[in-house]
Every structure is written in structure tokens, then in C-alpha cells.
Amino acid sequence: MEYDFRKIEKDWQKKWKESNAYRVTNDFSKPKYYVLDMFPYPSGAGLHVGHPLGYIASDIYSRYKRLKGFNVLHPMGFDSFGLPAEQYALDTGQHPAETTKKNIATFKSQLDNIGFCYDWEREVQTSDPSYYKWTQWIFLQLFNSYFCHTEKKALPISLLIKKYETKGAMPKNGEPIPGKHFTAEQWNAFSEKEQADILMNRRLAYCGYGEVNWCEALGTVLANDEVVNGVSERGGHPVVKKKLRQWYLRITEYADRLLEGLNTVDFSDAMKEMQSNWIGKSSGAEIDFGILGFPGSKLRVYTTRPDTIFGVDFMVIAPELDLVNEIRSEEQAVAVDEYLAYVKSRSERERMAEKKISGVFTGAFAVNPFNGARIPIWTSEYVLAGYGTGSIMAVPCGDERDLKFAKHFNIPVTNIIGSHFNGEEANPTKDAILENSGFLDGLVMREAMEVAIKALEDNGIGQRKVNFKMRDAAFSRQRYWGEPFPITWKDGIAKEWTGDLPLVLPDVEKYSPGPDGQGPLANIPEWVAQELETNTMPGYAGSSWYFLRYMDNKNENEFCSRAASDYWNQVDLYIGGTEHAVGHLLYSRMWTKVLYDLGHIGFDEPFRRLVNQGMIVGNSRVINRIQLLSNDDSVISTVFVSVGKNEHSEVDGLDGHDITKKIVDLYFNHVSALALDDIKQVSFSALHVDVNIVDGIELDIQAYKKWRPEYIDAKFFTEDDGRFLCHERIEKMSKRYFNTVNPDDLCAKYGADTFRMYEMFLGPVEMSKPWDTKGIEGVHRFLKKFWRLFADETKGLIVNNDEPTAAELKVLHNAIRKIEQDTERFSFNTGVSGFMIVTNELTDLKCHKRKILEPLLILLTPYAPHIAAELWSLLGNTTFVLDAAYPTFEEKYVKETSKAYPVAINGKTRTELTIALDATQQQVEELVLTDEIVKKWLDGKSPKKIIFVKNKMINVVI
RNA sequence: GCCCCGGUGGUGGAAUUGGUAGACACGCAGGACUUAAAAUCCUGUGACCCGCAACGGUCGUAACGGUUCAACUCCGUUCCGGGGCACCA
Numbered sequence A: 001m002e003y004d005f006r007k008i009e010k011d012w013q014k015k016w017k018e019s020n021a022y023r024v025t026n027d028f029s030k031p032k033y034y035v036l037d038m039f040p041y042p043s044g045a046g047l048h049v050g051h052p053l054g055y056i057a058s059d060i061y062s063r064y065k066r067l068k069g070f071n072v073l074h075p076m077g078f079d080s081f082g083l084p085a086e087q088y089a090l091d092t093g094q095h096p097a098e099t100t101k102k103n104i105a106t107f108k109s110q111l112d113n114i115g116f117c118y119d120w121e122r123e124v125q126t127s128d129p130s131y132y133k134w135t136q137w138i139f140l141q142l143f144n145s146y147f148c149h150t151e152k153k154a155l156p157i158s159l160l161i162k163k164y165e166t167k168g169a170m171p172k173n174g175e176p177i178p179g180k181h182f183t184a185e186q187w188n189a190f191s192e193k194e195q196a197d198i199l200m201n202r203r204l205a206y207c208g209y210g211e212v213n214w215c216e217a218l219g220t221v222l223a224n225d226e227v228v229n230g231v232s233e234r235g236g237h238p239v240v241k242k243k244l245r246q247w248y249l250r251i252t253e254y255a256d257r258l259l260e261g262l263n264t265v266d267f268s269d270a271m272k273e274m275q276s277n278w279i280g281k282s283s284g285a286e287i288d289f290g291i292l293g294f295p296g297s298k299l300r301v302y303t304t305r306p307d308t309i310f311g312v313d314f315m316v317i318a319p320e321l322d323l324v325n326e327i328r329s330e331e332q333a334v335a336v337d338e339y340l341a342y343v344k345s346r347s348e349r350e351r352m353a354e355k356k357i358s359g360v361f362t363g364a365f366a367v368n369p370f371n372g373a374r375i376p377i378w379t380s381e382y383v384l385a386g387y388g389t390g391s392i393m394a395v396p397c398g399d400e401r402d403l404k405f406a407k408h409f410n411i412p413v414t415n416i417i418g419s420h421f422n423g424e425e426a427n428p429t430k431d432a433i434l435e436n437s438g439f440l441d442g443l444v445m446r447e448a449m450e451v452a453i454k455a456l457e458d459n460g461i462g463q464r465k466v467n468f469k470m471r472d473a474a475f476s477r478q479r480y481w482g483e484p485f486p487i488t489w490k491d492g493i494a495k496e497w498t499g500d501l502p503l504v505l506p507d508v509e510k511y512s513p514g515p516d517g518q519g520p521l522a523n524i525p526e527w528v529a530q531e532l533e534t535n536t537m538p539g540y541a542g543s544s545w546y547f548l549r550y551m552d553n554k555n556e557n558e559f560c561s562r563a564a565s566d567y568w569n570q571v572d573l574y575i576g577g578t579e580h581a582v583g584h585l586l587y588s589r590m591w592t593k594v595l596y597d598l599g600h601i602g603f604d605e606p607f608r609r610l611v612n613q614g615m616i617v618g619n620s621r622v623i624n625r626i627q628l629l630s631n632d633d634s635v636i637s638t639v640f641v642s643v644g645k646n647e648h649s650e651v652d653g654l655d656g657h658d659i660t661k662k663i664v665d666l667y668f669n670h671v672s673a674l675a676l677d678d679i680k681q682v683s684f685s686a687l688h689v690d691v692n693i694v695d696g697i698e699l700d701i702q703a704y705k706k707w708r709p710e711y712i713d714a715k716f717f718t719e720d721d722g723r724f725l726c727h728e729r730i731e732k733m734s735k736r737y738f739n740t741v742n743p744d745d746l747c748a749k750y751g752a753d754t755f756r757m758y759e760m761f762l763g764p765v766e767m768s769k770p771w772d773t774k775g776i777e778g779v780h781r782f783l784k785k786f787w788r789l790f791a792d793e794t795k796g797l798i799v800n801n802d803e804p805t806a807a808e809l810k811v812l813h814n815a816i817r818k819i820e821q822d823t824e825r826f827s828f829n830t831g832v833s834g835f836m837i838v839t840n841e842l843t844d845l846k847c848h849k850r851k852i853l854e855p856l857l858i859l860l861t862p863y864a865p866h867i868a869a870e871l872w873s874l875l876g877n878t879t880f881v882l883d884a885a886y887p888t889f890e891e892k893y894v895k896e897t898s899k900a901y902p903v904a905i906n907g908k909t910r911t912e913l914t915i916a917l918d919a920t921q922q923q924v925e926e927l928v929l930t931d932e933i934v935k936k937w938l939d940g941k942s943p944k945k946i947i948f949v950k951n952k953m954i955n956v957v958i
Numbered sequence B: 001g002c003c004c005c006g007g008u009g010g011u012g013g014a015a016u017u018g019g020u021a022g023a024c025a026c027g028c029a030g031g032a033c034u035u036a037a038a039a040u041c042c043u044g045u046g047a048c049c050c051g052c053a054a055c056g057g058u059c060g061u062a063a064c065g066g067u068u069c070a071a072c073u074c075c076g077u078u079c080c081g082g083g084g085c086a087c088c089a
Helices: A005-018 A050-067 A084-094 A096-113 A129-143 A157-167 A184-189 A194-201 A249-262 A268-279 A306-311 A322-328 A333-344 A350-351 A400-408 A445-458 A524-527 A547-551 A562-568 A584-597 A657-669 A702-707 A745-748 A753-759 A773-790 A804-825 A829-843 A848-862 A865-874 A921-930 A932-938
Strands: A032-037 A071-073 A145-149 A153-156 A205-215 A218-222 A241-248 A281-291 A293-305 A314-317 A360-367 A374-379 A391-394 A464-470 A487-492 A492-495 A573-578 A612-613 A616-630 A635-641 A678-690 A716-717 A727-731 A898-905 A908-916 A943-950 A953-957
Touching: A005 A745, A005 A753, A005 A865, A032 A050, A032 A547, A032 A562, A050 A573, A050 A612, A050 A753, A050 A804, A050 A829, A071 A745, A084 A096, A096 A745, A129 A145, A129 A205, A129 A584, A145 A157, A153 A157, A153 A584, A157 A184, A157 A194, A184 A333, A194 A492, A218 A524, A249 A268, A249 A281, A249 A584, A268 A584, A281 A306, A281 A445, A293 A322, A293 A391, A306 A445, A314 A400, A322 A333, A322 A360, A333 A360, A333 A374, A374 A612, A391 A400, A445 A464, A524 A702, A547 A562, A657 A678, A702 A753, A716 A753, A745 A773, A753 A773, A753 A829, A753 A865, A773 A829, A773 A848, A773 A865, A804 A829, A804 A848, A848 A865, A898 A932, A908 A921, A908 A932, A921 A932, A921 A943, A921 A953, A932 A953
Parallel strands: A032 A071, A032 A573, A314 A374, A573 A612, A635 A716, A898 A953
Antiparallel strands: A145 A153, A205 A218, A205 A241, A281 A293, A281 A360, A281 A464, A314 A391, A360 A374, A487 A492, A616 A635, A616 A678, A616 A727, A898 A908, A943 A953
């Protein structure tokens, strides 16, 4: 009886499907456990081996929890709106819904091949109207809410309107500021438009204007990574900044709660740190500087270091601020204009990453409010308009970036921190005693901060300010393939659409952009006639709340019933990549908080525990090609050169004609009638070859010629043993590098169980690692060996009912302990090796006893469900192993009375001594000193100290 | 540039709390079985030194420095690789 994994896996997948083995009911009587994978985008390329890494981990954990008696929700669905489908539609005219449908079908069949325990009845797709109906509904909740600063939570905007109608908006103390404050009478007298504008300033989903990367030639907005060196990645067209009307989510109001919430969740410290860095809470002061010659204008800066105000040597304002043009001098006008034009073409990413210092003096001067010093005002791309006030006061002695700028432009540097500043490197210390700092002289910086802020406030030139680096999230896209906003515009006023949700995405003739940077929806006359919003929602809209829909995905009356969300509650375990660290995770945390504030759900953090999976990177194979090109650029002859035959050192130092001659000598002897004069150029290239036709690094030349028939006549210079070897290159797994490996192929060749265990065996889930198919044989061998514990090729089932020995029980219980612990702490790679060890040990013991093997099958079920199910049923069980009870570890079987202690001399292990576990320090010392090897090292001397750590080791210090 | 993570044999990795570095595999080498192959099994395998060998020794976790009886693990500096930086998902 052989391990026929193909038949076994097909049979069991069918059985599980027919019996609805993975259907999850909202059975409120059982304890629940919610395991979630990050939403995949169904790309046209299908799954490669990198995708399922996290899915396998979560599947193992889900099955493990099920064996432990939990009602486990482990759903899967698709984040099916997105740019790639739209781009494909633009290129081919195919409707994104069509291609998306096809892609999803591919993904699902690939996922099923691996044997995941998804309940497909709970599948959701963000582009399905029955789903985005509720995305739109939640958007309206956001639109119709505001953040109350007193209660620090979202409230219905109707309450705010009521307040304005009865009390107005007046300051708690101090004089009302016109334009900001108003009385109830004033409010009631405002026009509808005026009222709408005021309310827009408080809505959680609001409309504003923001700068985007605008590409005139493509007529569209580009993502930062679609812009390279100021031109579009596709086509190389110029890209400039353009202001467009945009929807935003007021996530900044939740900054503090998003920060505090991190204390209540189990995310890695790195993840928490990334999120809090993104939120970027800082405290400091806003300070108003006067501008020489502009009595009405103020230059407002935000600084975290008001104590350094006497060290300000120049100011820098963001180039996009209008102020630049208002204050620039005549002499500097040309230089400023040139610089602004340069910056306009730069993406924010490039500006931040730029090492080269650039900037221009505006010709204007600010005035230090404390000592009246004249401070030159510069503009430079390293200051971004979106941070703080978009202007900074530069203190070169305390800030490295400011110092480099000052040095580059020869701006004199004031030292306010005495010997803490050496003139070479800025020192951001807070411990220096201030000098050259007027009334702050002699104070330690740390303390001077408060004194400075007080002075600013007393003199009315600034105030204490808490600042967040986080900005409100842009929530609209000028695209087709996204959720339409249920919003209409009349006379410049945004109103909730009055029709029934969903507002269905209409079909369009073509997917190209609408006029004036509007999205494709603006091309539809009927849409525009209804005055509907022409933007659509961004990719993260649907993924911000999908974990709630899984709980109750068929509900037509609510996004999710309160009973279902109260039961399933938070996601207990969320698995996904760190690339979502700040985007998706923060938005879904915010949406959860809003839904909680408005009373729709009972918890305000969506994910209790987060585990980050690493990426699987590709392991490409590259071969050397040498071609002779003739004068008309046609190819005369092509050769491929194996790694060891690449004599590039031979041509080092040669040039032009000599290289050609040498190369022809080396590689082109076989070409007859070759005239050197006909050769215009020798071309060297490294070509990616499909990793699937390479064995290790050895190329299958015949397969290559079949794949690339244009090289059918090329000569291959192999190693002396006849093999043709490739170079390796570790890079992103991508179709264009021919380094993708399809899980379907591996499942077909080795089986899903082998594939699952091999992915886990590769290394820790959270670490990135290169893919290498070679090692999969080892895992497959293990499963065959495991099978042979139960069945023999000729004799069939060989399991007996004999009583296990103490040694066998010890092996079993060590395995239970190890595998349970490793599964619990997500160390699946060592879990797999635990299975290998127990299998090796039981094979050595020739143990085929049911009482040992049956519990082992249950342990294996989460990792390799098919083989476990088959053997379970071969043993005569009529129930599914999926619902067996997880074996319990019993200490008594593994108890030891002695241990082989390593004995180190001065920290280096020299020998080993077996000593009773209950031995005392004194007994151990006596034993150690009688040991021959220890005596040898002591060489007659007595040891200074003997360190004995129970159950660990012994160290003799000489 | 800024923030986060990582770097251990030829390869993937193990070492859970500062306590035997290299578990478990891959690969490689040798052997058994076989007419042969596949499959399977056995032995060896970090580098170096001395030696016929048993034994023994030195070095070794990116590099350098520090703390400690003891460092892959803690601290500092540097180098290299990966992820994120707000319209890819």
C-alpha cells in the first residue's frame, strides 16, 4: 500500500466539500476563535508560492484551534477593486468585472488545491454591489458624523447642527474670532452654502483640495511610485503637481486614540513603533515670526524645540506655499521661479530621499520676536507643506539637516550650546546649558522649553502645540474601478444621495479619464446629469471593514448584525505582511473606532493579535549571452556561456577591436566564414531563464531551446562535465524575471500536504526568505516515511494494538509537547522538524502501535490534513479527524532523573557529566573535581569558582 | 534621507529566559540492496592544525569594540540586504 497522495488528496477534498466540513455556523454556544488572512487582491498572474505562506500558517492555526474545541471562523475573500484591473481594461477594453471574475476563479481553485479550510459560503468581494452597498453605507456614516472634542468620539452631525442652531459656536473663553466663531443667530442667518461649508470642516468624511501627481499626457493622476524622476513610469511623460478636489477621512481626529489603542493589542513592537511613528505625535510650539517689509504677514512655524529659538539662523518654507511668491524680492524672483519649477516636477518621495542639498533664498527676512535678529528666509524641497505649518525655523547647531544646509549655502551658524557643538556635527542634545540665548541663558535646554513656551504665550507670539505627522487620508480617486460615492453635488453643496443603496457602478464606454482630471464616470452623461460625484473610493475603502462582513455576509438589512459581531467580536489572529503596517491597518482601526462610537459594534480595536509574515523572494537564474552584431544590427551568431567558462578576465584591459578579436577566438571558432570587419559590435547580456527549466543551477538546454526557439542554433559553452550552469540572483518574485513558481505545479508533483509542510519548513513565518524548490524532496520523503509507520507497500496496514513501551510513550509525549508549543507560538518550521524527529525515532523503535500513532495523526492534521484524514479512516475511524480531540501532554512519560551536563572550563565546553537532577551544588562540585578532563585543565590548581546552573550547565573558572 | 526588520556551515534554517553553536532538512561524498534504474536504508559532512589512529587543540554566528564566570542572544559603532514613507495592493 503506497502513499498515493494524488488520489488521497483529491478524494478528501471532495469528501470535505460534499459534507460541508468547513461550514462555520454562528453557533453562539461554543467558544469562538477568529482567524483572518489579509485580503488578497486577485491579480491576473494568479498565486505564486509566496502568497500562500501566511495562508498556510493561518490554516494550520485554525485547524489546531478546531481540534482544541473552538468554533473557528477562518474566511477568505477578495479585495477586488483596484488599479491593475483598470489598467488592463484601459489596455484591452475588457470590463474589469470580467477580468476580476476570471482572476478570482483562478485564485479560488489554486487555494482549494492547497487544501485550506475556508468556508466559501462566507466569501466576500469588495466589487460586488451587495458588498459595496455597505461600504457606501459606512461612508455615509462617516459623512454624517463629526468628532466631538469634549467626548473624544464620533457623534451624528445632526447633534452638531442642533448645537449650532441653539448655541452657535462660541469660544469657551476669550473673544470670538470672526470667521471662526458664530452665534446661533448668525448660524441661522447663514445661507445653506455657508452652513454646508462650516459643517464640511467637521465631517469625518469631508471634501477639500489636495495636490496630486498630474500627468497631462495620460490625462490622469499617478501614484508616487508611478512617477520616476519627474516623468511617468509608463511613457515617460512630464508629471506636475495639481490641485484637485478630493475626499478625505478625518483620521487625524483619531490620532490619540489610535496611539492609545496600541496598548491594548498584541502586535509586534516593531509594528507598534511603525504605527506610532506614522502618527508622529510631538509636542512643541507654534511661533509667529514677523517678516521685514510685510507688516501684515506672519511666518508661522511649528517647532518641537522652542528652547532653541535664539539659535535660529535661517527659516525654510515649503516651496508650494503661496507665501514664497508673496515675499520674494525682485532680485531673487528669477532664481525662486526656477527653483519652484524644478520642485513642481519632483515627487514627495524623491524630495524626502534626496541627499543633494538644494534651495533658494527668497530675498526676504524674518524677525526673531525675542531679539529682533534678521533671519533670512529660504525655500527648499526638504520642507514639505503638509507637515506642521509647512515652515521651519532652522537651528544648525542642533539639527544635522539644517547644519548641512547652512554649510552648503554658507549661512553663518550661531552656537547656543557651547562645547556641545563642535562646529562639525550638529548635536540634538537637550542637556546643554544655553548660551547666546537672551533670557534663556544659563538654563538647561530641557527646562528652557517650558520657559520659552510661557514667554511665547505671554507675549502673544506663539502657543504650545501638539502636532501630528499623520495627515488626513485622501479618500477619492479619479478612477473607474472603485466604489461610487453616494453623494450628489448641487450648487457646490455635497449631499447624501437620496436613492437606495447600493449606488451601482455604471458601465462605461471607455475607461480613459474624464475632462479636467475627473474620473471616467464624468464621461457618462446620465451620471453627470444626476449631479453624482464622479470620483470613486480608493482601494482601502472595502478592506477597512471586510472582517466584519465575514461574520454575517448574507445579511441584506445590516452591514453585520450586532448579534454576530458581539459573538465573533475581534479578530483573534490576523496574518499579513508588514507592507500594510501603516496604510490598511490604521484605516481599518479608525473605521472600527467610528463604528464603535456610533454604536454599531461593541469593540473599538479590530485585531487582537497580529502576526506578520515575511515575503518569499524569487531566486532567479540568469545566463550569459554573447552575440556578434553586424553593421546592419542583425545578429551574426549567438553563444551562451556557462558560469565557469566565462573568461571575461581575458578581455579586461582590452578595447574595441581587440575585444572583438579575443571574443571571436574564444567563442566563435565554430562559425565559418566569419570576417572581423563585418562585426560591428559584440553584445554581452545576462538573460533571465525560467527557473522551472533549471535543475539547481544546471540549465536544461533542450528545454531552453524549446522555450526560446530563436536560439535553436546557438552554441552553448558548457562546463567540462557537460553541464551548463546559471548564475543565481535573489530578487522580487515576478513574472518578468521568470522566477515565479506556481503552487499548482508543486501540489501536482508532491501533493498539497508536502507543499504546505515545505512552505512552513522553509523558516520562520515572519521572516523573508528566498524560494528554493530543491528542499521540498526532504519533506516529501518525510511524509512517505510517516506513511510507512502505518502501512507497508506489500503487507498493507501494519498498525497493531500492542501496549506501548515507556520509550515509545516518551517519544510520543515529547512530540506532543514540542508540536503544541511550536504551533502555539507560530514556530511552524520547528514544528515540522518535530514531526520529522518523532517519525525518525518511531521508525528506529519499529513502533507501529495504534496507541502511539493515532494521537500522532491528530497532531499532524493541521499541517497535513489529507494524509492524516486518510490514515485516520484506514485505522477504522468513522468520524473526521478534523473534529478529533487534541492529545494531552502528560509530564509523567517524559520525566528524567538525570541530565548530561556540559562542563565548561572558563566558558568553553570541555566535557560532559551525567548528574542526578536533584544534586546539590556541593555534590556537583565534588563530582566535577574528580573528572579526569577537568583535572587535566586544572593542572593541579584549584578552581576560583564553580558555577552550577541547575538543568543547564556547569562552568569551572580557573 | 527618515522609520522598521534582518545578517549563523556549500544551502534553508535550529538554539523558547545570557548557559553544549549548527537541531531538522537540502546538497555533497562513500557504502548496502538491484542485471540496471527509481525508491529505500546506512555512514560521514563548519573551517583549520597535530597525528597512523584514538584522542586532542585553535578559530568560528556580517565587521570592530564593550559588559559577563559565560554573548548568536545584552550595549556601542560600522557595513550589507529587505520592507514602509500617504493614489500599487
